[in-house]
Amino acid sequence: MAGGVQSIERAFTILRALSLGTAGVTDLSERTGLPKSTVSRLLSSLEVEQAVAQNDEGSYELGEGIGDLANALQGGQSVIDIARPHLVELMELTGEAVGFNRFDGTSIVTLLQVDDPNSSVVVRDWTGDATPVHAVPAGLAILAHSSRSVQNTVLSGELQSFTARTMVDPAQLRERFDQIRSDGYAWVFQEFADDINSVAAAIADRSGRTTLAVHVHGPSFRFPDGLDQDELGLKVAATAERIEAQLRG
Amino acid sequence: MAGGVQSIERAFTILRALSLGTAGVTDLSERTGLPKSTVSRLLSSLEVEQAVAQNDEGSYELGEGIGDLANALQGGQSVIDIARPHLVELMELTGEAVGFNRFDGTSIVTLLQVDDPNSSVVVRDWTGDATPVHAVPAGLAILAHSSRSVQNTVLSGELQSFTARTMVDPAQLRERFDQIRSDGYAWVFQEFADDINSVAAAIADRSGRTTLAVHVHGPSFRFPDGLDQDELGLKVAATAERIEAQLRG
DNA sequence: ACAGCCAGTTCCACAATGCGGAACAATTCG
DNA sequence: CGAATTGTTCCGCATTGTGGAACTGGCTGT
Known part of the structure; x- marks a missing residue:
């Protein structure tokens, strides 16, 4: 299969960017090359999945859902x-x-x-x-x-x-x-x-x-x-x- | 925003299913209610992102990419x-x-x-x-x-x-x-x-x-x-x- | 050897979903 | 108060994701 599912690729691009530290929508938009509205929409979906969390200042960081998944990975x-x-x-x-x-x-x-x-x-x-x-x-x-x-x-x-x-x-x-x-x-x-x-x-x-x-x-x-x-x-x-x-x- | 990005929801549904243990495409299809071809395609994309890995028997499990993201989460x-x-x-x-x-x-x-x-x-x-x-x-x-x-x-x-x-x-x-x-x-x-x-x-x-x-x-x-x-x-x-x-x- | 079964993969027509520009809303600062 | 900036929402549209069906490969039983 030549190309993957673009939405998933983009979601993980955002997750990896956030793994380097808290970031806002505009910052993520510049760093990923995606339009702000796209970033915001993807973040919203990722938040529902608890893969990201928004802090009080409106910035985003990785969420507990990633830790939950990783716990299973490490548990064996x-x-x-x-x-x-x-x-x-x-x-x-x-x-x-x-x-x-x-x-x-x-x-x-x-x-x-x-x-x-x-x-x-x-x-x-x-x-x-x-x-x-x-x-x-x-x-x-x-x-x-x-x-x-x-x-x-x-x-x-x-x-x-x-x-x-x-x-x-x-x-x-x-x-x-x-x-x-x-x-x-x-x-x-x-x-x-x-x-x-x-x-x-x-x-x-x-x-x-x-x-x-x-x-x-x-x-x-x-x-x-x-x-x-x-x-x-x-x-x-x-x-x-x-x-x-x-x-x- | 009423509905999220369906592909992302589905991807995380699959990831959570895999967090409960190794599974094949057919098993995941039954457990998630998604068609086999959809599961296979989503898994393929998740594999490119290293969120899942396929073992020798053709089954899938969570991949290192999740652990990488979690490392950042835990590091603070x-x-x-x-x-x-x-x-x-x-x-x-x-x-x-x-x-x-x-x-x-x-x-x-x-x-x-x-x-x-x-x-x-x-x-x-x-x-x-x-x-x-x-x-x-x-x-x-x-x-x-x-x-x-x-x-x-x-x-x-x-x-x-x-x-x-x-x-x-x-x-x-x-x-x-x-x-x-x-x-x-x-x-x-x-x-x-x-x-x-x-x-x-x-x-x-x-x-x-x-x-x-x-x-x-x-x-x-x-x-x-x-x-x-x-x-x-x-x-x-x-x-x-x-x-x-x-x-x- | 062959047929059947089963699992994962790939293809492709099609329409649903995701997209991105623009408008919006809220906050901050000069 | 107005401008700047940030994150959010809307909506027309076309591209992307979909799922049924065909395909591929491996295994098992006759």
């Missing part, structure tokens, strides 16, 4: 690999399927799902799929441990109802975050789908930001019947803590 | 800020203008030029400009300390003559690299421009790769007359070593 072992044995253990403990999730700023993506091999009726495989952050316990648990601005961003958007039980009122959700932080886990009953119940606990990633979560879910007709909800919640939270400790290294 | 102080006092000192020592350069894989970019305030006839300001790697001493010094594959990449391209003295023969240049490594510096006399002479020494950056250089240059009619070329070369090399030591932290 993937986050999924680390989480997997813990998920298997939790699955065996509960007899239900277990999931590992990541918040990408917009939705919850299931990175890994470990199903109970003894169950014949199971919740379908969600690996790789996105679910709404406000309607699944992984999302709620992560939001509960996120900064005010992350919460505000999510709660200021349109929150869709998936069932009659989906909670979409921002004030109610904020109170719910308080409860989740106090409990250490989040339960969701038929809020995303009428036939799914689930409990999750949040995990801070290597950079210290809470973007991951582990959950247990099952069909509403049998889960969580016969299990103590508090006790199960605490087991999920304990699993989350073990994963988190191992991520920290 | 910019490379230019570190180099500046050393450049000023070298300028005062020599009475000529001094430059600090970076090799971006294709050409040499002058990041900073410190002029002698007492000179009335000076070489113009090259800050932010690109010069041909094979015709300026900074380029030659960096290439001399670069891997065989970097040298091959440059020497296999078309090497342009700028003056009657520009060296463009790859075999001759390879011998010259040997001499430069032995000397510790590189002199260029009227090879890029008939009225400029210059001497440079290479600097390894924080990641250990030799991508930087410091040079002294002046108008051919007076530089380097009256100065011992070996002695000046060694002074430039000493400045390079001091910058390098400080970069290493």
